Amino acid sequence: xxxxxxxxxxxxxxxxxxxxxxxxxxxxxxxxxxxxxxxxxxxxxxxxxxxxxxxxxxxxxxxxxxxxxxxxxxxxxxxxxxxxxxxxxxxxxxxxxxxxxxxxxxxxxxxxxxxxxxxxxxxxxxxxxxxxxxxxxxxxxxxxxxxxxxxxxxxxxxxxxxxxxxxxxxxxxxxxxxxxxxxxxxxxxxxxxxxxxxxxxxxxxxxxxxxxxxxxxxxxxxxxxxxxxxxxxxxxxxxxxxxxxxxxxxxxxxxxxxxxxxxxxxxxxxxxxxxxxxxxxxxxxxxxxxxxxxxxxxxxxxxxxxxxxxxxxxxxxxxxxxxxxxxxxxxxxxxxxxxxxxxxxxxxxxxxxxxxxxxxxxxxxxxxxxxxxxxxxxxxxxxxxxxxxxxxxxxxxxxxxxxxxxxxxxxxxxxxxxxxxxxxxxxxxxxxxxxxxxxxxxxxxxxxxxxxxxxxxxxxxxxxxxxxxxxxxxxxxxxxxxxxxxxxxxxxxxxxxxxxxxxxxxxxxxxxxxxxxxxxxxxxxxxxxxxxxxxxxxxxxxxxxxxxxxxxxxxxxxxxxxxxxxxxxxxxxxxxxxxxxxxxxxxxxxxxxxxxxxxxxxxxxxxxxxxxxxxxxxxxxxxxxxxxxxxxxxxxxx
Amino acid sequence: xxxxxxxxxxxxxxxxxxxxxxxxxxxxxxxxxxxxxxxxxxxxxxxxxxxxxxxxxxxxxxxxxxxxxxxxxxxxxxxxxxxxxxxxxxxxxxxxxxxxxxxxxxxxxxxxxxxxxxxxxxxxxxxxxxxxxxxxxxxxxxxxxxxxxxxxxxxxxxxxxxxxxxxxxxxxxxxxxxxxxxxxxxxxxxxxxxxxxxxxxx
Numbered sequence: 001x002x003x004x005x006x007x008x009x010x011x012x013x014x015x016x017x018x019x020x021x022x023x024x025x026x027x028x029x030x031x032x033x034x035x036x037x038x039x040x041x042x043x044x045x046x047x048x049x050x051x052x053x054x055x056x057x058x059x060x061x062x063x064x065x066x067x068x069x070x071x072x073x074x075x076x077x078x079x080x081x082x083x084x085x086x087x088x089x090x091x092x093x094x095x096x097x098x099x100x101x102x103x104x105x106x107x108x109x110x111x112x113x114x115x116x117x118x119x120x121x122x123x124x125x126x127x128x129x130x131x132x133x134x135x136x137x138x139x140x141x142x143x144x145x146x147x148x149x150x151x152x153x154x155x156x157x158x159x160x161x162x163x164x165x166x167x168x169x170x171x172x173x174x175x176x177x178x179x180x181x182x183x184x185x186x187x188x189x190x191x192x193x194x195x196x197x198x199x200x201x202x203x204x205x206x207x208x209x210x211x212x213x214x215x216x217x218x219x220x221x222x223x224x225x226x227x228x229x230x231x232x233x234x235x236x237x238x239x240x241x242x243x244x245x246x247x248x249x250x251x252x253x254x255x256x257x258x259x260x261x262x263x264x265x266x267x268x269x270x271x272x273x274x275x276x277x278x279x280x281x282x283x284x285x286x287x288x289x290x291x292x293x294x295x296x297x298x299x300x301x302x303x304x305x306x307x308x309x310x311x312x313x314x315x316x317x318x319x320x321x322x323x324x325x326x327x328x329x330x331x332x333x334x335x336x337x338x339x340x341x342x343x344x345x346x347x348x349x350x351x352x353x354x355x356x357x358x359x360x361x362x363x364x365x366x367x368x369x370x371x372x373x374x375x376x377x378x379x380x381x382x383x384x385x386x387x388x389x390x391x392x393x394x395x396x397x398x399x400x401x402x403x404x405x406x407x408x409x410x411x412x413x414x415x416x417x418x419x420x421x422x423x424x425x426x427x428x429x430x431x432x433x434x435x436x437x438x439x440x441x442x443x444x445x446x447x448x449x450x451x452x453x454x455x456x457x458x459x460x461x462x463x464x465x466x467x468x469x470x471x472x473x474x475x476x477x478x479x480x481x482x483x484x485x486x487x488x489x490x491x492x493x494x495x496x497x498x499x500x501x502x503x504x505x506x507x508x509x510x511x512x513x514x515x516x517x518x519x520x521x522x523x524x525x526x527x528x529x530x531x532x533x534x535x536x537x538x539x540x541x542x543x544x545x546x547x548x549x550x551x552x553x554x555x556x557x558x559x560x561x562x563x564x565x566x567x568x569x570x571x572x573x574x575x576x577x578x579x580x581x582x583x584x585x586x587x588x589x590x591x592x593x594x595x596x597x598x599x600x601x602x603x604x605x606x607x608x609x610x611x612x613x614x615x616x617x618x619x620x621x622x623x624x625x626x627x628x629x630x631x632x633x634x635x636x637x638x
Numbered sequence: 639x640x641x642x643x644x645x646x647x648x649x650x651x652x653x654x655x656x657x658x659x660x661x662x663x664x665x666x667x668x669x670x671x672x673x674x675x676x677x678x679x680x681x682x683x684x685x686x687x688x689x690x691x692x693x694x695x696x697x698x699x700x701x702x703x704x705x706x707x708x709x710x711x712x713x714x715x716x717x718x719x720x721x722x723x724x725x726x727x728x729x730x731x732x733x734x735x736x737x738x739x740x741x742x743x744x745x746x747x748x749x750x751x752x753x754x755x756x757x758x759x760x761x762x763x764x765x766x767x768x769x770x771x772x773x774x775x776x777x778x779x780x781x782x783x784x785x786x787x788x789x790x791x792x793x794x795x796x797x798x799x800x801x802x803x804x805x806x807x808x809x810x811x812x813x814x815x816x817x818x819x820x821x822x823x824x825x826x827x828x829x830x831x832x833x834x835x836x837x838x839x840x
Contacts, residue, residue, distance in 0.1 A: 223694075225701060328836055392700060
């Protein structure tokens with residue numbers, strides 16, 4: 001029981017007694033964002049530099065976990081400690097990832113079955129844990145910027161994420177201390193933001209090309225109701241694929257220049273990072289060239305927009321093919337739409353804009369920043385679910401749900417694109433004389449054969465009275481609630497024998513695993529103050545070491561022998577301090593190293609890499625290193 | 639449950655609104671009374687349905703009863719809202735499509751069609767015509783050709799729908815059954831045509 005508390009006259013209650021906040025989170029393959037909405041005015045939460053995007057990149061060092069820009073900068077020097085694009089593995093089993101393993105920049109742990117695990121920085125982690133680290137960072141950002149406690153969130157997922165991937169996302173949120181109010185499809189969230197902010201009415205297509213996933217949804221917006229008519233996509237198609245074809249071209253070129261070489265996963269990650277820089281550069285510029293520094297040898301690679309377009313054209317056409325299918329599902333022609341909205345960073349690619357415009361026969365809408373629109377919509381829905389709203393989202397089942405029948409065939413019970421909540425019953429009968437039990441196998445997917453779909457759950461209905469084959473009547477009911485959660489029940493109609501199961505995907509984490517992780521994360525959180533400040537000191541130290549390493553890589557020639565020795569000594573001292581457990585020693589070492597690098601930092605600035613860097617301390621240099629490099633190389637382009 | 643008079647509110651015992659959804663005194667959401675699909679939208683059973691008006695009514699009902707509107711209310715109301723929303727979703731799916739509406743109406747009027755997949759066309763003329771259309775579709779090698787075949791089928795579907803409405807209007811369920819089957823074939827044909835056109839665009 002809670003006792004009423006009365007505070008002393010004249011003293012105000014603690015400031016953190018303020019109402020907790022529900023946020024909207026766009027957990028993206030490449031970048032993530034967090035936004036809040038009050039009075040239907042959504043706002044992306046930014047860091048001190050005004051950046052809303054948090055790269056979905058995690059750096060794992062001995063004692064620390066870093067998410068975001070710093071982790072992304074570390075790919076260059078410590079690719080083996082960095083995880084990128086983890087969303088691609090969400091809800092995936094070890095076996096279905098093996099097919100595409102070669103194209104993924106991960107070191108996979110193949111020793112276990114079930115959920116796939118990545119090896120990084122000496123740890124072995126599930127995608128759920130890595131995603132939880134990203135969500136923790138977003139939650140921390142929201143709490144820092146708003147000064148309020150954040151416990152609830154609407155998180156967006158690709159429209160066609162299957163049950164396993166959706167549940168993996170929910171598990172990650174739970175690990176990060178967030179209650180998921182609702183998982184909302186990314187295109188739906190984008191439509192919500194457009195509909196409420198721009199007052200859009202009518203039928204719209206949302207073309208959402210993110211880092212790793214592609215979605216297209218058709219929605220009707222009317223009377224404040226947002227109804228999804230159809231949606232589809234590909235969980236393995238996105239801007240990352242553009243990067244991959246660019247990286248492949250660079251590596252082929254390189255092989256012609258210097259001959260074959262053995263590339264480690266870390267080299268592939270570096271090449272992909274360079275390809276990404278190149279692709280982003282070419283959204284604004286006609287041409288450029290970039291260095292590839294792998295296995296100790298440097299090669300230069302140039303690319304122009306026409307060649308890039310040629311390389312990525314097959315991928316772009318693939319997205320349009322999917323869009324056509326989604327329009328077909330809604331029984332609509334491109335010309336019947338009132339507009340098409342672009343979402344996702346990869347839609348900045350000029351070829352994408354051009355082809356989408358041609359396909360839909362109208363210039364696409366980009367009024368709201370394609371990187372931010374999904375998070376804004378998620379925030380609006382978070383507000384609607386906690387404080388009410390005039391808007392209402394009617395979402396659909398992304399994939400068909402069905403049962404295994406004789407011969408390993410699927411009988412679809414709930415077709416894809418069915419508006420939820422929904423309850424659909426179908427009757428089945430027995431196959432053999434005297435059959436007293438029936439195996440109910442629930443599957444998800446569009447294929448005819450059970451083996452080609454995702455298995456969701458199995459249970460047996462027993463206690464069927466023995467009858468001749470075909471005489472028993474078994475009523476199977478599929479109920480999907482507004483959260484998209486499926487419950488399947490089976491009932492023998494004559495006797496009323498009944499079994500029911502709430503579907504938990506067989507690919508997710510087991511309840512035991514999740515409990516263990518939760519306990520670990522709670523223990524983690526309870527770690528005393530001492531532990532926390534020590535960890536923060538270590539983070540500061542690691543950050544400085546990474547920054548200096550990058551700076552040395554670029555401009556070591558600015559130092560004379562003595563200066564270099566002082567800096568190296570300082571780095572060694574700091575490394576030793578970080579290994580230890582004394583916070584003061586670490587902070588002292590940080591200070592000393594900062595002093596030792598002051599002159600170096602000043603000289604680097606004089607070199608005039610970039611006028612914008614003036615006044616920036618060494619420890620933020622690393623974050624900006626990629627940008628000046630592009631600029632230099634862009635000038636050199638042929 | 640065919641209560642002529644709305645029952646008393648489960649929460650306060652007060653009078654329920656005329657449409658049976660909310661309590662007039664305490665505002666609590668009432669449990670759904672499961673009528674047929676037409677009744678869920680306040681319509682009487684019949685083939686003639688103004689789809690635009692049906693969808694407006696659907697949106698209005700969802701706005702009032704969707705579970706998202708009851709996130710902070712009593713568990714019992716949340717359960718009822720889930721049932722209401724699922725009921726209207728189910729009903730709309732059926733009533734929006736002329737074929738499914740006709741099938742449902744036939745079942746409601748006691749003239750059940752054989753379960754899906756087992757229907758046969760005993761009308762030879764219809765069968766031959768369907769086969770000819772299939773051949774035409776298989777021979778269509780360009781998007782324009784598929785579009786032309788589909789346009790013919792669409793015109794035929796519109797005509798069959800009109801005949802179907804007339805059959806229901808004069809209560810000729812035998813004719814209605816036959817026309818429903820034809821419409822079903824045409825519907826499937828149009829789906830296949832759409833799919834073929836999609837493939838040709840690749």
